[in-house]
Amino acid sequence: MSTLVLSTLNSVVEQALTRNGNQVITAVPFPLLAKRRDASPHTPFVGVRRWNDLSELQNLAYSIDGVNAVMTVDEQCVAAAGFIRDTLGIPGQSYRNALQMTNKHLMKLALVASKEDIRVARHEVAHSVGEILTAGERMGYPLILKPVSGFGAIATYKVESKKHLRELVARGAFEQEIPEPSGRASASDGVFQGLFSNEKGGFIVEQYINVVKEFFCEMIWFGGRPIMKVVAQYSTPVLDLIGKPSGVVTLDPRSDDYATVIELSTKACTALNMTEGFAHCEVMQDAAGQWWFGEAAARPGGQEIVGLTSRLLGYDIHDVVTSLANHEQPKIDSEYKYPLLASSIPLIPPGRVLQVPSRDDVLSLDRVVDVEIKCKPGDVSIGSHHSTDAAAAFIFFEPSSLQGAMGEMEQLASSFKVDIDTAA
Numbered sequence: 001m002s003t004l005v006l007s008t009l010n011s012v013v014e015q016a017l018t019r020n021g022n023q024v025i026t027a028v029p030f031p032l033l034a035k036r037r038d039a040s041p042h043t044p045f046v047g048v049r050r051w052n053d054l055s056e057l058q059n060l061a062y063s064i065d066g067v068n069a070v071m072t073v074d075e076q077c078v079a080a081a082g083f084i085r086d087t088l089g090i091p092g093q094s095y096r097n098a099l100q101m102t103n104k105h106l107m108k109l110a111l112v113a114s115k116e117d118i119r120v121a122r123h124e125v126a127h128s129v130g131e132i133l134t135a136g137e138r139m140g141y142p143l144i145l146k147p148v149s150g151f152g153a154i155a156t157y158k159v160e161s162k163k164h165l166r167e168l169v170a171r172g173a174f175e176q177e178i179p180e181p182s183g184r185a186s187a188s189d190g191v192f193q194g195l196f197s198n199e200k201g202g203f204i205v206e207q208y209i210n211v212v213k214e215f216f217c218e219m220i221w222f223g224g225r226p227i228m229k230v231v232a233q234y235s236t237p238v239l240d241l242i243g244k245p246s247g248v249v250t251l252d253p254r255s256d257d258y259a260t261v262i263e264l265s266t267k268a269c270t271a272l273n274m275t276e277g278f279a280h281c282e283v284m285q286d287a288a289g290q291w292w293f294g295e296a297a298a299r300p301g302g303q304e305i306v307g308l309t310s311r312l313l314g315y316d317i318h319d320v321v322t323s324l325a326n327h328e329q330p331k332i333d334s335e336y337k338y339p340l341l342a343s344s345i346p347l348i349p350p351g352r353v354l355q356v357p358s359r360d361d362v363l364s365l366d367r368v369v370d371v372e373i374k375c376k377p378g379d380v381s382i383g384s385h386h387s388t389d390a391a392a393a394f395i396f397f398e399p400s401s402l403q404g405a406m407g408e409m410e411q412l413a414s415s416f417k418v419d420i421d422t423a424a
Contacts, residue, residue: 001068003325004061004084006051006077011036013071014043016318017325025064051080061087069325073278075151078102078298091327093298097273101298102149104204107272111293114271118264118293122207129169135205136162142208144239145174151297153238158208209292211237211284215257216248217265218301218309219279220320222329226269226279230309231261233402235409237284243383245413248305249342249405250312257285264293272296277324280305304343304394307372311396312341338369342405344395344412348375350383351420356392365415367397367408375418392418 002023005013014026018040028036030047037045046064049056061067061084070090072081082098085091093101100106105125111118124135125148136143136159146156157173159165168174214237220228232248234241251258265281280301282294300306300317310317315332323330353375362371372394375381381390395412399405 001066002064003069003071004064004067006048006070006072006074006081006084007036008032008074008076009036010073011039012317013073013321013325014040016321017071018043019318020322022322022325023066025067027060048080051076054083057083058087060084069327071321071325073299073321075102075297075299079149093275093277094273098298100272101274101296104146104150104295105148107295111268111271114267116267116271118267118271119291120293121209124205125202126205127202129165132159132165132205133162136165139205139207144204144206144208146204146206148202148204151302153242156239158239209284210287211239211292212287213257213285214238214294215251215261215283215285216301216305217261217279217281217283218305219265219269219281220324220330220332221269221274221276221279222324224275226266227329228309228313228315228332228334229262229265230312231258232305232308233257235406238282243347245344245346245410247342247344247405247409247413248308249399249402249409250308250336250338250340251402252340253336260291264291265296268293268296274298276327303391304345304372304396307370307394308341308343308396311370312336312338338398340399340402340405341369342397342399342409344397344409344416346392346395346413346416346418347390348379348381348383348392348418349420349422350381351422353377353379353381354419354421356418357416362393362395362416365397365412367399368395368412369398370396381420392416 002025003017005024005026007026007028014024017024025044027046027048033045033047057080067088070081070085072078079098079102082093082095086095100110108120108123111120122139126132126135141161143159145159214234216232218230219226231251235247261283264283268281269279277298278300280297280299284292284294306317313333314337320330354377356373356375359371359373362368374391374393383390393416399408
């Protein structure tokens with residue numbers, strides 16, 4: 001028996017399973033086959049043209065013998081994994097439940113219908129500028145426009161007024177492709193191709209919330225309950241992160257904010273029929289002190305979040321992935337290794353990287369406990385275009401306090417100097 005892994009650029013799942021003796025077959029977008037085979041030379045790979053082509057996915061499911069588990073940690077692949085599980089009668093998240101955690105419209109409908117007292121922003125699905133204007137008449141401005149299915153604030157816009165909307169339309173903002181040279185979107189429709197690219201599925205027009213604090217709740221579920229829970233606060237609300245150094249800081253489990261975020265996230269995941277696997281939830285507090293549930297995802301958080309939670313709780317992500325693939329409860333200690341743990345993410349400016357600080361240089365800085373350097377000389381950066389790109393390093397540190405963490409994030413990001421040839 002074997003595990004079918006659906007993946008784009010992330011090789012952690014097949015490497016974890018192979019290391020622990022599982023048989024693995026990995027499906028990746030055709031343009032990434034050569035790169036992924038180089039990264040995992042002992043893993044069999046198959047190519048995929050479109051993650052949302054159900055006929056292709058059905059053919060893929062029936063073409064591989066002996067599959068008893070389907071795993072993914074990629075947002076683009078969550079629904080496809082659910083469809084293949086249903087096709088083969090394999091345990092795990094169903095296609096219907098996967099759609100509720102990847103399609104923002106279906107997600108919000110399910111949360112409102114749950115009667116769980118989960119406050120979510122009002123929204124409508126639009127397919128044209130005229131429908132945006134109609135929604136604006138009902139909801140008022142500002143508005144948020146975003147893809148029905150997406151991540152990392154990609155192709156997400158705050159529209160201040162009718163005039164601002166017309167200005168954005170006039171300059172073609174909603175039709176501009178988001179630069180993504182890595183190829184991870186090469187089998188995905190309507191994510192990096194511009195907000196107006198998905199005419200059939202439309203896009204979300206959402207009530208603007210004046211967010212003053214934004215949090216995430218990172219969970220692992222097993223047996224219908226969360227067995228791991230970590231809450232952290234972003235350095236600034238996610239919509240304001242693009243193009244800026246950023247970071248997060250964990251909350252004390254005894255704090256009121258921690259309890260509120262856990263309660264909302266657990267209610268939401270229960271309403272979305274989450275029973276087993278990773279869950280990443282976004283929760284916000286507005287200027288009036290009201291709490292809002294943003295979104296949930298059936299995957300680990302992006303960027304440095306797995307690195308942060310694994311260091312905080314001392315678990316090995318490879319062992320967790322293997323346990324979940326085998327439908328076994330992961331062994332995770334609930335005791336924190338640090339009272340608080342924070343991260344700082346400096347960005348790579350546009351150009352060719354000439355020199356980066358060494359690991360030893362970063363570890364010598366005050367309060368730093370670990371670092372993952374994400375760039376090297378010769379790399380070419382196009383700068384930051386959404387909240388998950390252009391990271392120069394993930395710096396993990398023990399902050400002086402929750403309040404002090406925000407300034408310390410900025411100081412560490414400023415200290416990580418990347419020399420760039422801007423003429424490249």
